[in-house]
Amino acid sequence: MSKEITSRQEDYAQWYNDLVLKGGLADYSAVRGCMVIKPYGFTLWENMRDQLDRMFKETGHVNAYFPLFIPKSFLSKEAAHVEGFAKECAVVTHYRLKNDPNGGGVVVDPEAKLEEELIVRPTSETIIWNTYKDWIQSYRDLPILVNQWANVVRWEMRTRLFLRTAEFLWQEGHTAHATSQEAVDETTKMLEVYASFVEEFMALPVIKGVKTESERFAGAEETYCIEALMQDGKALQAGTSHFLGQNFAKAFDVKFLSKENKLEYVWATSWGVSTRLIGALVMAHSDDQGLVLPPKIAPLQVVIVPIFKGEEQKAQISEKVAPIIAALKAKGISVKFDDNDNSRPGWKFAEYELKGVPVRIAIGARDIENNVVEIARRDTREKTSVSMEGLTDYVSSLLDEIQENMYNRAKEYRDSHITEVNEWAEFERLLDEKGGFLSAHWDGTPETEEAIKEKTKATIRCIPLNNVQEPGKCILTGNPSIQRVLFARAY
Amino acid sequence: MSKEITSRQEDYAQWYNDLVLKGGLADYSAVRGCMVIKPYGFTLWENMRDQLDRMFKETGHVNAYFPLFIPKSFLSKEAAHVEGFAKECAVVTHYRLKNDPNGGGVVVDPEAKLEEELIVRPTSETIIWNTYKDWIQSYRDLPILVNQWANVVRWEMRTRLFLRTAEFLWQEGHTAHATSQEAVDETTKMLEVYASFVEEFMALPVIKGVKTESERFAGAEETYCIEALMQDGKALQAGTSHFLGQNFAKAFDVKFLSKENKLEYVWATSWGVSTRLIGALVMAHSDDQGLVLPPKIAPLQVVIVPIFKGEEQKAQISEKVAPIIAALKAKGISVKFDDNDNSRPGWKFAEYELKGVPVRIAIGARDIENNVVEIARRDTREKTSVSMEGLTDYVSSLLDEIQENMYNRAKEYRDSHITEVNEWAEFERLLDEKGGFLSAHWDGTPETEEAIKEKTKATIRCIPLNNVQEPGKCILTGNPSIQRVLFARAY
The missing domain is CATH 3.40.50.800 (Anticodon-binding domain)
Structure with a gap:
């Protein structure tokens, strides 16, 4: 072998890093938590991006571009939103450097302090809804079906190439609707688009579901997600689609005149996938010899x-x-x-x-x-x-056969790693010995969810769509439950 | 008319703004100097970007992505470069907000101060050459022909939609070569690519030339440019391609082992065009009824x-x-x-x-x-x-005929606005009364260039490629000159 690759068995995390670095997908950079996406990795991203972009356009969306910076005060307008993002954001405070009078090179010019600090966008709901206020007057201006391809920054403390980086590339759809139902329909439509893309092009089976309240996007009424399974038995959230209700319309005072001539708040959705998908792709399919890429998105076939x-x-x-x-x-x-x-x-x-x-x-x-x-x-x-x-x-x-085989192999692995569990001891044992999704009853309280997470590091990945309603007893507390949910340790 | 458009005659600057805003290309945003590119304007940009991207790929380039942030110390490593960009950069100093203990909403958390400030990239030579250090060991690793599509930030004091914004979208090519000649060839090749793109797709004739020393990119040995003419007689720089010599290789210590087994510094180029091109497009072709877009890149034909x-x-x-x-x-x-x-x-x-x-x-x-x-x-x-x-x-x-007609019309206007001038009084008069490019002798000194700029606001747009060497007398000083150069007032 030209380049040494750690085996999965030996050290799964190191195997992953070896593949990303030695496979030519990405490099560490001089900036903490930020990576360089190398040409081979970027071509892979371009193939994924272009396909998604086609699917967005086929479903009636158009692209636009909004500012990188968000005034600090905007973040605060939606209570849950600021709570979710304030703790990990890059803050621009000055707009000029100058020569150090003491000869220490260039330093921040204290006279060039911004009146209001700017946040490098961690997501763009606030700046976009502040803009939509000018775009929306009447029901005739709705729906707005806009997507943005952009870089965003979240100051994560522990970063991993592709999976969790301070800066990452993504797309964020931001739509505005006249009715709640239309917005919900958009949310689930985009979840379907994501699921089709990931399954058909990335050869990766996903479970569609909704998040519990505590796992929701900061500012959403409901977060839909697709969850994939990696070869080490850990889950990975591959995409999310949020029904935002009227939260951002209220925060930014965006109203429209309805057909019935009444002023009403606009209904919103947002949805996104990111370069994190590349991490999922690597971990789901590759082997000890290196990357295994699905033909439909491989940079070179x-x-x-x-x-x-x-x-x-x-x-x-x-x-x-x-x-x-x-x-x-x-x-x-x-x-x-x-x-x-x-x-x-x-x-x-x-x-x-x-x-x-x-x-x-x-x-x-x-x-x-x-x-x-x-x-x-x-x-x-x-x-x-x-x-x-x-x-x-x-x-x-x-090439078609390889694409299909990769999907089938991943699906077989995934399906054999969804286990119904009814006993707590078994739940803990399976997490350690087998991993995968554990389908178990939960009493529906955030307290129990949190307790399970603390004891096992497993979270509720989702409540699957079209879940069977089946009465039972909570895996931890024994309290009554109305349905099983999917637990897993996750990236 | 549905929407009022100021006429060119009445107020050219307002006419331009009306077209951009009411034509649906862009909007002002809540962030000083940053704009929102609306779906119609963004589709136009996508068409331009996709065509350029094809041309870059046809000439052997690949895309990659480098961090948004540049450590402050990196900027200082190339003396001219820091001089050029330090005065107008957005500086990230903190990575967290917190609730104001005094109840004033969220404030910057003083405990989350970065050890070293980060600059939001105004251009990426420094972070990229710091990366190339790891990618280049031997002549076998060369050339590197990489391009990046990205957002950049320059804290301009006076901004105008598309023409000069604090944040803008662009592409920046960054190539590395084993010899000076190869780098020069790359620089001029990309200038040709830009010229073909602007002429063939934007229907806009350009003059290819080199900048004088004082108009060079900060850190370049030579800056090549294409210059276009707007309907008000002002010039607009539509693209630049820089031969960087070994400046960045020396600043970041990037050496390679040559075929002759000697350690040598690598030769560099960089080249870029930006969303500014949209401003050029609007100003060159449109009329008092609105935008006039060339069929080859129009969002809707x-x-x-x-x-x-x-x-x-x-x-x-x-x-x-x-x-x-x-x-x-x-x-x-x-x-x-x-x-x-x-x-x-x-x-x-x-x-x-x-x-x-x-x-x-x-x-x-x-x-x-x-x-x-x-x-x-x-x-x-x-x-x-x-x-x-x-x-x-x-x-x-x-559609073909319209494309051709638009080019011919713009070329006719441009050609009729290149005037040879030999007397200073005539030079001043023409600038005020007619505008356009003035072809005049210049004694070759930065002092004279600066004096002309101060007196007339006209700058040397370029020394045209393949310029005829023709002895004469400087338009201002009467000192000996070896060739005419092109002066104009410019955007």
Whole structure:
């Protein structure tokens, strides 16, 4: 192997970091908690972003851009919101540096102090609803279906590449509606969009549900979420969609004249997914050899590695490969021909395995004689000799098959890690020994939820949508419960 | 007219603001100097961005993402750079708010003071070259051809929508090379990419040139630029490409082992265009009726307005229009059918003129009888009756023609506003009475450049590439000069 990867068994957290760093997705930066997204990782993000953007536009949304800075006073206008974000925000207090009169380089110029501090947006509800006030007068101005792709900052104390960083990239949809029902419909529609995206493109099965009150977004009436399962048995929240009721409309005094000619507060939603999804992708699918990326969003779908001795063989292979490359590209398949002389085929094989390229094609002088190539698929690591006739169709089908297989494998793992539990001792044991989602009764109180979290570090990930109402006894207190909810330890 | 637009003659600056605000491109925000880019303006930016991004990728570049924040000490490492940016930067000093013990809402928590202040990036050379230090060891790691799409902040005192805002969106390319020549080649290649983009897609002719020393980017050895001319005779810098020499490599100690096995400093370039281009677009092409947008980047290329009385006529028109819409879309033309009952055709005509939609199609009951539609082109405001047979091809050609006509019109204006001047009195008179670029001799000293600027507010926009070497006398001092340069008042 060209680069050492810690195995999952040995140290799951280190394995993850190795993949992100050595797989070329991201780097640490000089700024605490902020990362550099490297070209390979950024191309992955672009593929995810572009697909999501298409899905947003197909559902009638448009993009816009709002300021990076939020006046401090705006945060305070919604009580739960400021409570949620004030403790971890980057604050701009000055707008100029100057030369230190004592020769200490540049220092903050005390005369350039802002009258009101500005917060680097941790999320944009406040600045956006302050803007919507000017955009909305009548029911004719509704709905507003706007999305923003942006960077946001939350000053997290413990950060991890992609999973939890001080700055991250995301999209945040912010919609405004004339009725509560319309807003609720939008909230669930976007949850469906997220679920389709994550399942179909990231090959990652998710559970759709609603959060308990204590896990809700700061300022929401209801938070819907999709929850995925990682290979270490921990859950990961992959996206959220919030029904905000009239909270932000009231905080920013946004009213509209209804069809019935009455002044009413506007109804709101917001919804977002972030670069955190890349963390989920890495942890759900990859193995001890490196990244395993789903073909539909992989930065590179096919790599062709020539195996040659000397310039003559190299030229012969290049000539043979040129029409294959053209044919693959014509089918919309991304392909790289790596005929770099500086590294040997074995090194390249390991490198592209590490990078999770779904399909590798190797071709040597003898292969040309036999009119075949060797194809290795990344998901199962199987190798097959394939005829050059019909190769393009073969590769195209193989990419589909890999996508499907990755989803099925992840779903099988996930499904085998949802366990119904009725006894507290079993609950604790399963968390430690097996992980996954534990489906258990809960008495519905925040106190019990908190007690379970303190005892086990497991939280209620969600109350699944369309949950069966089934009377039972709370797993911790034995008090009456009306339904099971899903517990898990989580990222 | 639905919305009042100040005429250019009356107040050019107000005309510009009216177009941006009432045309739906952008809004002021609650944060000083920051704007909200509205959906219509953002779609325009997306079209520009996507095309540029394709051109960057075609020339071998990849995207990445670097932190929003720059440690204060980084800025100081390159002397000219800190001089250029320290006076107008947003400074993050704290990372938490808390409840005011005196009941004054939330306040900055003095205990959450950063050890080192962070600057919100005004440009990313420093943080990127600090990262490149880890990426570059040998000539094999070069070149690095990276671009970033990002928001940046420069605390400008006087701001104007799009033209000069505290926060703006841009792209910044940052490349690293093994030789000076390669870096210079990259710099001029990207200048060509910018020029092609602005001319071909924005229909705006530009002059390519180099900046004088005093107009260079802070930290560059040479700044190349493209300069465009607005309808009020002022110039606007539409893009810059910098040859940075080894300045940032030296500041951040980035060396590589050359093929000859010697440790050498890396050569750098950076290049960028921003949302400022939207300001140029508006000012170069629009008229007193509103925006005039080039078809190749217009958010909406064709609008169809039905003219009907009663539901029956409306249904009849809709039925007739459906295949037209489908055929236009199949050709990749964006089209909107505005059958909204809430506003009258006349109001819609004015609204889409204001928004600069290149082609408007009106269709009424009598048109259906005659199998024709009325087509109005936005650039010339001419109307024609056109048969429904072959309508798609007609519209498609018309869009091309509008694009070409807009370019030619702007070029004619620009070309007629480049004037050779040899006398100081004439120089001053022309600046006041005609504007445009004045081609005049300059003695090559920063002192003369500064004196001319103080007397007339005109700056040297550039020394055109491939300038003819022509001995003469400086327009101000009469001292010997080797070539003419282009002066103008500028945005």
